[in-house]
Amino acid sequence: MASATSADTFPQMGSLGDVHMSGERRLPASPVNPVMETRDLNVFYGDFHAVHDVNLSYGRHEITAMIGPSGCGKSTVLRCLNRMNDLVASARVEGEVLYHGQDVYEKSVDPIAVRTHIGMVFQKPNPFPKSIYDNIAYGPRVTGMKVDNMDDLVEEALRGAALWDEVKDKLKQSAYGLSGGQQQRLCIARTIATRPDVILMDEPCSALDPIATARVEDLMLELRNEYTIIVVTHNMQQAARVSDRTAFFTARPDETTGNRTGLLVEYDLTSTIFSNPNDKRTEDYISGRFG
Amino acid sequence: MSTAATAAAQTVRLTAGRSRERNVGSLVFLGLLWFSLFFGVMVLVVLIIDTMLKGSVRFDSDLLFSYESSLNPESTGFRAGILGSLWLMVTTAVMAVPLGIAAAVYLEEFSNSRRWYNRIIEVNLQNLAAVPSIVYGLLAVAVMALFGFQQKNIVLGGAIALALLILPVVIITSREALRAVPREIRDGSLALGATQWQTTWRQTLPSAIPGIATGTILGLSRAIGEAAPLLLLGLGAVRFDPEGVLSRVTALPIQIYRLSTQSQVAFQEAASAGIIVLLVMILLLNGVAIFIRNKFQRSW
Numbered sequence: 001m002a003s004a005t006s007a008d009t010f011p012q013m014g015s016l017g018d019v020h021m022s023g024e025r026r027l028p029a030s031p032v033n034p035v036m037e038t039r040d041l042n043v044f045y046g047d048f049h050a051v052h053d054v055n056l057s058y059g060r061h062e063i064t065a066m067i068g069p070s071g072c073g074k075s076t077v078l079r080c081l082n083r084m085n086d087l088v089a090s091a092r093v094e095g096e097v098l099y100h101g102q103d104v105y106e107k108s109v110d111p112i113a114v115r116t117h118i119g120m121v122f123q124k125p126n127p128f129p130k131s132i133y134d135n136i137a138y139g140p141r142v143t144g145m146k147v148d149n150m151d152d153l154v155e156e157a158l159r160g161a162a163l164w165d166e167v168k169d170k171l172k173q174s175a176y177g178l179s180g181g182q183q184q185r186l187c188i189a190r191t192i193a194t195r196p197d198v199i200l201m202d203e204p205c206s207a208l209d210p211i212a213t214a215r216v217e218d219l220m221l222e223l224r225n226e227y228t229i230i231v232v233t234h235n236m237q238q239a240a241r242v243s244d245r246t247a248f249f250t251a252r253p254d255e256t257t258g259n260r261t262g263l264l265v266e267y268d269l270t271s272t273i274f275s276n277p278n279d280k281r282t283e284d285y286i287s288g289r290f291g
Numbered sequence: 292m293s294t295a296a297t298a299a300a301q302t303v304r305l306t307a308g309r310s311r312e313r314n315v316g317s318l319v320f321l322g323l324l325w326f327s328l329f330f331g332v333m334v335l336v337v338l339i340i341d342t343m344l345k346g347s348v349r350f351d352s353d354l355l356f357s358y359e360s361s362l363n364p365e366s367t368g369f370r371a372g373i374l375g376s377l378w379l380m381v382t383t384a385v386m387a388v389p390l391g392i393a394a395a396v397y398l399e400e401f402s403n404s405r406r407w408y409n410r411i412i413e414v415n416l417q418n419l420a421a422v423p424s425i426v427y428g429l430l431a432v433a434v435m436a437l438f439g440f441q442q443k444n445i446v447l448g449g450a451i452a453l454a455l456l457i458l459p460v461v462i463i464t465s466r467e468a469l470r471a472v473p474r475e476i477r478d479g480s481l482a483l484g485a486t487q488w489q490t491t492w493r494q495t496l497p498s499a500i501p502g503i504a505t506g507t508i509l510g511l512s513r514a515i516g517e518a519a520p521l522l523l524l525g526l527g528a529v530r531f532d533p534e535g536v537l538s539r540v541t542a543l544p545i546q547i548y549r550l551s552t553q554s555q556v557a558f559q560e561a562a563s564a565g566i567i568v569l570l571v572m573i574l575l576l577n578g579v580a581i582f583i584r585n586k587f588q589r590s591w
């Protein structure tokens with residue numbers, strides 16, 4: 001698969017200030033042809049206004065990190081992207097969530113179809129109480145994917161998640177026998193087995209030790225070549241290490257009700273966010289001066 | 292003061308004096324708890340032993356394999372009752388289990404609990420579980436009349452009454468079993484593009500089966516001891532094996548009830564022996580339930 005991030009895909013930007021250099025990666029200041037976009041996204045849980053006017057775009061084959069203090073609505077925004085918020089009875093979404101220009105919240109759109117294109121990895125590893133093999137095969141089976149050889153697909157997915165060598169001799173054993181880090185990589189393998197376009201990750205490493213975390217981070221960098229990744233993290237170093245762009249959210253208390261509504265403060269290339277952020281609040285947060 | 296001395300002083304303070312765990316108030320309270328437990332268990336033990344002693348003269352093969360006989364009180368047996376109870380249990384399970392699981396799945400997985408009608412169902416379900424069993428007997432009589440059955444003391448009639456009786460229990464325990472399946476499993480399945488329906492069939496229900504089975508069996512073991520609703524349907528003496536759901540039937544508790552109201556000592560003894568048979572059947576059912584629970588129990 002051709003990498004859309006190679007230098008010739010994007011015309012050379014005028015000044016060096018427009019171009020972000022991260023290893024061999026050169027990125028335009030804002031995503032060209034973003035895979036996903038949110039426009040004036042507002043989310044309510046009942047009367048509670050959880051997220052206010054989020055405008056974000058997620059670039060193809062990029063890793064976008066969403067950071068910010070607890071309760072500022074990062075997970076809420078993430079769960080809007082593949083309509084997982086539909087499962088919360090009280091949740092109401094306003095604004096647009098565009099996937100290749102198509103609003104996924106339009107009436108005619110089937111949320112099931114959305115989720116086959118936009119996969120999700122959760123905070124706590126959540127393998128199914130089945131064998132490792134069946135965990136991977138589950139997605140392709142339920143979505144009715146055309147599969148010539150399921151064994152090959154399972155192997156491919158496990159290799160893709162850098163788990164194959166560790167589990168190839170125990171595919172028929174329960175996934176519950178794996179370590180936490182292996183379980184999380186299994187969940188990533190399970191997600192890529194359905195060949196999504198975008199992978200959402202909600203604090204994928206928060207339940208893992210540093211070594212397992214490093215492996216998952218390596219994996220994310222590898223997956224970036226084929227997928228678009230959007231990751232919520234509390235780990236500032238992680239955002240700095242893996243992401244191309246970073247969105248910083250915070251929560252602002254309402255004057256009258258005192259409810260804390262989340263909003264997007266700043267969105268930029270990760271290098272900019274971490275080296276010279278525009279907003280004082282971003283600077284305070286990433287330097288650990290935030291309350 | 293040196294640190295060593297401080298440490299020593301603290302150690303002394305930790306060990307000296309009587310523990311507050313063992314003051315008079317606590318001891319009295321503990322004694323009361325023990326007495327309550329002892330009292331409850333004792334009554335049960337005495338009752339069972341007394342019944343066993345009374346019935347012991349009748350622990351013979353006639354007890355299990357003979358029909359009820361008023362001519363030979365010494366060899367009257369529970370064949371019709373045992374077979375009848377088994378028929379009733381199987382038919383009850385066939386009716387109550389699918390209905391109960393389906394209702395539980397609807398309530399847990401598909402219903403919007405904020406809708407007023409779902410809330411009404413919710414509240415009523417709790418109340419239904421506490422309704423006296425005889426009411427279900429009345430209900431079954433009405434249902435049988437509605438379907439135009441002249442004879443209501445047949446397997447079908449009894450099973451309808453018992454199925455109605457255990458339905459709330461089956462629904463409530465099945466819901467608990469479904470609720471015990473973590474949200475994350477459902478989310479994981481849905482996030483892969485599975486439908487709600489696929490998620491329920493392939494993930495939630497299979498994971499909940501042990502809990503549902505346990506609850507159902509416990510419900511059945513309650514139903515097997517019921518006499519009141521069956522009496523209302525007119526179940527009485529029967530001297531043949533049931534041959535189908537439309538066959539006339541009797542049940543173990545009915546037989547016991549009838550025998551224990553007789554004045555002859557031999558009948559009383561047979562009734563006591565019958566109670567032991569019933570207890571053994573209930574114990575077996577509960578044993579199966581415990582076995583399933585331990586065998587398939589999953590910690591998430």
Ligand SMILES: Nc1ncnc2c1ncn2[C@@H]1O[C@H](COP(=O)(O)OP(=O)(O)OP(=O)(O)O)[C@@H](O)[C@H]1O
Pocket residue numbers: 045048050068069070071072073074075076077088090260262
């Ligand atoms: N299902 C829900 N029902 C009601 N309120 C919710 C629900 N989920 C989240 N919220 C509220 O919405 C706000 C944003 O929550 P969200 O989980 O998106 O925050 P977050 O940024 O992901 O926090 P964290 O970093 O702790 O995961 C919080 O105030 C939270 O209490």
Ligand SMILES: [Mg+2]
Pocket residue numbers: 074075076202232
């Ligand atoms: Mg979160």
